[in-house]
Amino acid sequence: MVARGICKRFGRGATSEIVLNRTDFDARAGEMTFLVGPSGCGKTTLISILSAMLRADEGDATVFGADLKTLSGRALSRFRGETVGFVFQQFNLLPALDAAENAAVPLIVHGMATGRARRRASELLDRLGLAESLKKFPHELSGGQQQRVAIARALVHDPKLIVCDEPTASLDGASGHAVMNILRTLAVRPDRAAIIVTHDDRIFQFADRIAFMADGRVVRTEKRPFEEMH
Amino acid sequence: MKLIGLVFGISFSTLLMSQQGGFFIGLISRAANVISDAREATIWVMDPQTETVEGPTNMRATELLRVRGVEGVLWAVPLVRASGAIRTAEGRSTTASFIGVDDASLVGMTGRFIAGAPEDLRSPDAIAIDQLGFARLWPGEPLATGKVLEVNDRRAVIAAITDAAPGFAAPVVVYTRLSQALVYVPGGRNTLSFVLVRNVPESDAATVARRISETTGLRALTSQAFERATIDYVLANTGIAFSFGVVIALGAVVGILVCGLTFTLFVNDNIRQFAVLKAIGVSNGRILGMVASQAIVVAFIGYSIGIWLSSAFFDGVNQPLSDLKGFWLPWQVAALSAAAVLAIVLLATVVSLRRVFALDPAITFRG
Numbered sequence: 001m002v003a004r005g006i007c008k009r010f011g012r013g014a015t016s017e018i019v020l021n022r023t024d025f026d027a028r029a030g031e032m033t034f035l036v037g038p039s040g041c042g043k044t045t046l047i048s049i050l051s052a053m054l055r056a057d058e059g060d061a062t063v064f065g066a067d068l069k070t071l072s073g074r075a076l077s078r079f080r081g082e083t084v085g086f087v088f089q090q091f092n093l094l095p096a097l098d099a100a101e102n103a104a105v106p107l108i109v110h111g112m113a114t115g116r117a118r119r120r121a122s123e124l125l126d127r128l129g130l131a132e133s134l135k136k137f138p139h140e141l142s143g144g145q146q147q148r149v150a151i152a153r154a155l156v157h158d159p160k161l162i163v164c165d166e167p168t169a170s171l172d173g174a175s176g177h178a179v180m181n182i183l184r185t186l187a188v189r190p191d192r193a194a195i196i197v198t199h200d201d202r203i204f205q206f207a208d209r210i211a212f213m214a215d216g217r218v219v220r221t222e223k224r225p226f227e228e229m230h
Numbered sequence: 231m232k233l234i235g236l237v238f239g240i241s242f243s244t245l246l247m248s249q250q251g252g253f254f255i256g257l258i259s260r261a262a263n264v265i266s267d268a269r270e271a272t273i274w275v276m277d278p279q280t281e282t283v284e285g286p287t288n289m290r291a292t293e294l295l296r297v298r299g300v301e302g303v304l305w306a307v308p309l310v311r312a313s314g315a316i317r318t319a320e321g322r323s324t325t326a327s328f329i330g331v332d333d334a335s336l337v338g339m340t341g342r343f344i345a346g347a348p349e350d351l352r353s354p355d356a357i358a359i360d361q362l363g364f365a366r367l368w369p370g371e372p373l374a375t376g377k378v379l380e381v382n383d384r385r386a387v388i389a390a391i392t393d394a395a396p397g398f399a400a401p402v403v404v405y406t407r408l409s410q411a412l413v414y415v416p417g418g419r420n421t422l423s424f425v426l427v428r429n430v431p432e433s434d435a436a437t438v439a440r441r442i443s444e445t446t447g448l449r450a451l452t453s454q455a456f457e458r459a460t461i462d463y464v465l466a467n468t469g470i471a472f473s474f475g476v477v478i479a480l481g482a483v484v485g486i487l488v489c490g491l492t493f494t495l496f497v498n499d500n501i502r503q504f505a506v507l508k509a510i511g512v513s514n515g516r517i518l519g520m521v522a523s524q525a526i527v528v529a530f531i532g533y534s535i536g537i538w539l540s541s542a543f544f545d546g547v548n549q550p551l552s553d554l555k556g557f558w559l560p561w562q563v564a565a566l567s568a569a570a571v572l573a574i575v576l577l578a579t580v581v582s583l584r585r586v587f588a589l590d591p592a593i594t595f596r597g
Binding site for chain 2: 045047048053060074077080081082084092106109110112
């Protein structure tokens with residue numbers, strides 16, 4: 001994943017605000033890259049652009065061979081569905097669906113039969129330790145369990161890019177640690193990149209690389225070989 | 231709760247549209263019931279000033295002979311139509327449409343008799359009254375012939391009871407011989423309201439009607455054309471269509487408002503879930519399809535309840551002794567109501583989803 005000279009401005013005229021200011025960013029398959037920095041530095045905007053949710057005003061972003069600038073709105077939507085898996089701070093599970101159905105949503109919306117999608121999602125939830133909770137609804141699950149369902153939803157369709165926004169912010173220390181262990185185990189593969197946006201320095205140990213942002217730019221990148229931390 | 235509100239709104243809207251639509255059709259159909267009840271006649275001949283079967287301008291009796299002389303006429307008989315008051319010995323009274331039919335042939339009378347027979351009208355002072363009229367004059371009593379009453383202060387005897395379709399201006403319909411009718415409702419010099427004609431079998435009724443008009447200068451229409459002309463006249467010269475149209479439109483507006491507001495609330499409550507779906511790659515078209523399919527299911531449930539209530543209403547009121555006899559729910563009204571409900575929910579779906587279509591999926595990253 002290569003981003004060069006990315007600019008993004010919100011608003012118009014005198015009230016407009018430059019959120020990303022000609023920033024560069026790189027992430028590699030097989031690595032977990034952390035994007036860290038103070039609030040308002042542009043982390044969320046940058047991952048929104050890299051995950052094809054937002055268009056950059058200027059600059060180029062190439063993700064697994066796709067030049068995001070050239071894709072139409074429909075193609076961006078398809079790209080997100082096929083290539084990206086999301087884990088959100090607020091979990092964002094669909095309240096009317098049980099755990100297995102929530103995890104199966106990406107497969108169902110892309111055409112897989114409901115029964116087959118549910119079986120595949122259930123297998124993944126089983127690996128995440130939620131075999132007993134397949135039929136539970138989000139409000140019946142703890143925060144850590146909900147985040148594991150969200151991880152299953154992000155991984156179930158085997159995307160090449162995993163984007164996690166503050167995945168441990170709504171969890172206590174032990175649950176956050178457990179969630180990061182799961183992400184480290186399941187999300188990092190030689191053909192897949194994972195980007196984690198976080199403020200939580202307790203989980204920096206799980207990173208292969210940390211990009212520090214300030215004032216709309218990536219100002220420094222540190223390589224932190226995961227093995228060295230253990 | 232929103233679902234219940236939505237189902238209720240659609241049910242109410244369906245009920246209002248279909249019930250008022252059925253009422254409208256039933257009411258304007260009454261205007262032409264006398265024509266459809268006279269099944270033997272294929273052509274109606276009348277004074278050129280006559281617009282409807284309910285309010286004829288009478289002609290001279292000699293016009294009958296002129297019509298009989300036109301080529302293609304198999305037979306032609308007179309018919310007089312007027313209004314009069316009926317009073318019983320007990321003092322009950324009602325207004326009725328009087329139809330005097332040809333003394334010899336009795337052509338022009340309804341074929342549906344509940345008690346007695348057409349031939350019974352040949353007795354002195356004999357009339358045939360419909361069961362609604364009988365029930366109004368002798369409420370609670372079993373239908374029976376032989377009862378004596380007054381028609382415009384003249385003696386009349388009920389010789390038969392019919393199941394005639396109700397009239398438009400006066401729902402009670404009384405049949406009698408033409409000579410007897412002229413006693414009850416004197417017509418002065420002009421004693422002929424209509425001439426009922428049957429064309430010879432190998433001829434075309436419309437052609438014969440045109441020929442009668444050309445030859446006699448009278449207005450001659452086929453039965454179907456006269457039914458249409460009568461209904462058109464009622465629609466054009468009364469406020470019925472406007473009044474019913476307003477209520478039916480109100481039903482549609484209620485449906486649009488309830489569906490639109492409920493769908494908008496639903497979208498607002500679930501905006502984050504829609505953003506999640508968009509984030510994971512669901513297109514706007516797919517979201518529209520998902521919501522529209524749910525809306526159609528809800529619409530089906532609401533419509534089913536509404537149309538059931540409407541048909542139950544018409545089943546309840548369309549009874550032989552009811553003032554609303556002859557009012558029913560035509561399948562065309564039910565089909566149009568279904569189409570209106572479908573249009574309402576689809577319109578409400580599209581309008582309420584506009585916010586979702588413009589939704590930035592990146593809001594899912596905001597806490």
